[in-house]
Amino acid sequence: MKIYVSRDSAAKALGADEVAEALTAEIDASGIRGEIIRTGSRGMVWLEPLVEIDAGQGRMAYGPISADDVPALLGGRIDSLGLTEEIPFFARQTRLTFARCGVTDPLSLSDYETHGGLVGLRRALVMSGEEIVDEVKVSGLRGRGGAGFPTGIKWDTVRLARAAQKYIVCNADEGDSGTFADRMIMEGDPYTLIEGMAIAGLATGATRGYVYLRSEYPDAIAVMEEAVKRARAAGILGADVLGSGRTFDMEIRSGAGAYVCGEETSLLNSLEGKRGVVRSKPPLPALEGFLGRPTVVNNVISLATVPVIFEKGADFYAAFGLGRSKGTIPVQIAGNVARGGLFETAFGMPLGELVEEVAGGTASGRAVKAVQIGGPLGAYFARDKFDTPFGYEDFDGQGGLIGHAGLVVFDDSADMLKMARFAMEFCAVESCGKCTPCRIGAVRGVETLDRIAAGDSAAVEVLTDLCEVMKDGSLCALGGFTPYPVMSALQAFPEEFAGVKEAAE
Numbered sequence: 001m002k003i004y005v006s007r008d009s010a011a012k013a014l015g016a017d018e019v020a021e022a023l024t025a026e027i028d029a030s031g032i033r034g035e036i037i038r039t040g041s042r043g044m045v046w047l048e049p050l051v052e053i054d055a056g057q058g059r060m061a062y063g064p065i066s067a068d069d070v071p072a073l074l075g076g077r078i079d080s081l082g083l084t085e086e087i088p089f090f091a092r093q094t095r096l097t098f099a100r101c102g103v104t105d106p107l108s109l110s111d112y113e114t115h116g117g118l119v120g121l122r123r124a125l126v127m128s129g130e131e132i133v134d135e136v137k138v139s140g141l142r143g144r145g146g147a148g149f150p151t152g153i154k155w156d157t158v159r160l161a162r163a164a165q166k167y168i169v170c171n172a173d174e175g176d177s178g179t180f181a182d183r184m185i186m187e188g189d190p191y192t193l194i195e196g197m198a199i200a201g202l203a204t205g206a207t208r209g210y211v212y213l214r215s216e217y218p219d220a221i222a223v224m225e226e227a228v229k230r231a232r233a234a235g236i237l238g239a240d241v242l243g244s245g246r247t248f249d250m251e252i253r254s255g256a257g258a259y260v261c262g263e264e265t266s267l268l269n270s271l272e273g274k275r276g277v278v279r280s281k282p283p284l285p286a287l288e289g290f291l292g293r294p295t296v297v298n299n300v301i302s303l304a305t306v307p308v309i310f311e312k313g314a315d316f317y318a319a320f321g322l323g324r325s326k327g328t329i330p331v332q333i334a335g336n337v338a339r340g341g342l343f344e345t346a347f348g349m350p351l352g353e354l355v356e357e358v359a360g361g362t363a364s365g366r367a368v369k370a371v372q373i374g375g376p377l378g379a380y381f382a383r384d385k386f387d388t389p390f391g392y393e394d395f396d397g398q399g400g401l402i403g404h405a406g407l408v409v410f411d412d413s414a415d416m417l418k419m420a421r422f423a424m425e426f427c428a429v430e431s432c433g434k435c436t437p438c439r440i441g442a443v444r445g446v447e448t449l450d451r452i453a454a455g456d457s458a459a460v461e462v463l464t465d466l467c468e469v470m471k472d473g474s475l476c477a478l479g480g481f482t483p484y485p486v487m488s489a490l491q492a493f494p495e496e497f498a499g500v501k502e503a504a505e
């Protein structure tokens, strides 16, 4: 009998380590023949700690399980949820990037290879840089870190740049609210990120890579460090990648924790040991990035998706999706929801279906009021926008953005004026200070929202003007996108900004 328990930090926070210990103790005490395997997460966080038992009929799911439940579980006295992969939340997904996550032991290279790992890298090793880049272009892969920029075009710029040294930098800062896909893949399938970075190196001629990982993710740091060590020992990284004579090596660096360090130029400054302040563009990082050299800066999911594209082919990947939003997107569902977790699906599913059906509505049982998509700088979508399909252009057309595809759901008790104030305050606190519209504008924005809260409805016009200035005049998207949550809240719920004092009189 094989027993699978996640070692993902969300599962651990809910007691997975204690459950695994109790399972070991019970197996020892009862003489049951069982092997415990620690995996990544299946992404069904509301069921964690999830225990899967395979006694020959496939992996049956039980959850949430506490350490106290273990004797009853092994004694067959707890009802199963059925085969894990038949649980509707799981069965409705298209798992490409996350295909191995929750299935394999994250640090086992043999597990990795048995489940399709390294097929993509082996294929890329016999291709030219141009052919590799073309494959990525045909796949339609766009940056999953926020801006949705075509990955193949970014790689081509670095490939064509002439320099003695080039770099691949993985942006694992994952600062957006309600997002955890980067962490989940790093903890649950670290070799796919390593493989993706190696392919990026082969494509562009970069021989060194760095993962810039947020310090708040100690488990991900530990798993990635160990995975890099094992990959190097196995000859996947180093001076002779899989015996090809090609070089690619990488290391893990941890950031000190500022939201703006997720912005690529600020990240590069931080990686160089400088203060995390945004750099003006141009020059693009693709031409003058880390230490002034041509650098690919890509998000974790962008890079971790590359191996499956090379394993299954660009056309296979591009056949999923909607319009120019090709392939799949790991949607992270959080906030006030009945079923929170990671849901990888082809682009195109309507937002309302994700919120009402997949996530099952709110945990509080009240009506959904709004969903913030794309982190703290993302717009609030009220129910009238729930038929918007998940796609870059579709969201843009509705005044929103996908960002890193985190959904934070709010019920009808949410105070949208307070949420707008929070966005402005967040910007004021996290501003790097380099440009005036963001540094000063956000502080004035908080004050203006306080005036509105105190009943001064004339301040709504000031707020609107201020948002216009921040949007047009900020150097980076931290200041430039703060108007999204503020203005979307104002536009969708104008009555909540209509002068509380008047209403009370």
Ligand SMILES: Cc1cc2nc3c(=O)[nH]c(=O)nc-3n(C[C@H](O)[C@H](O)[C@H](O)COP(=O)(O)O)c2cc1C
Pocket: 142, 143, 144, 145, 146, 147, 148, 149, 151, 171, 172, 173, 174, 175, 176, 259, 260, 261, 262, 263, 264, 265, 297, 298, 299, 300, 302, 303, 476, 477, 478
């Ligand atoms: C304030 C701010 C924070 C950001 N935070 C992140 C982040 O945490 N992770 C990330 O991948 N991209 C983040 N980005 C986007 C990056 O600047 C950059 O576009 C991305 O890393 C490029 O990778 P991609 O093309 O693979 O998406 C942020 C951007 C801004 C303006």
Ligand code: SF4
Pocket: 260, 278, 430, 431, 432, 433, 434, 435, 436, 438, 439, 474, 475, 476, 477, 478, 479, 480
């Ligand atoms: S918008 Fe804000 S975070 Fe971005 S450069 Fe200007 S001050 Fe810095």
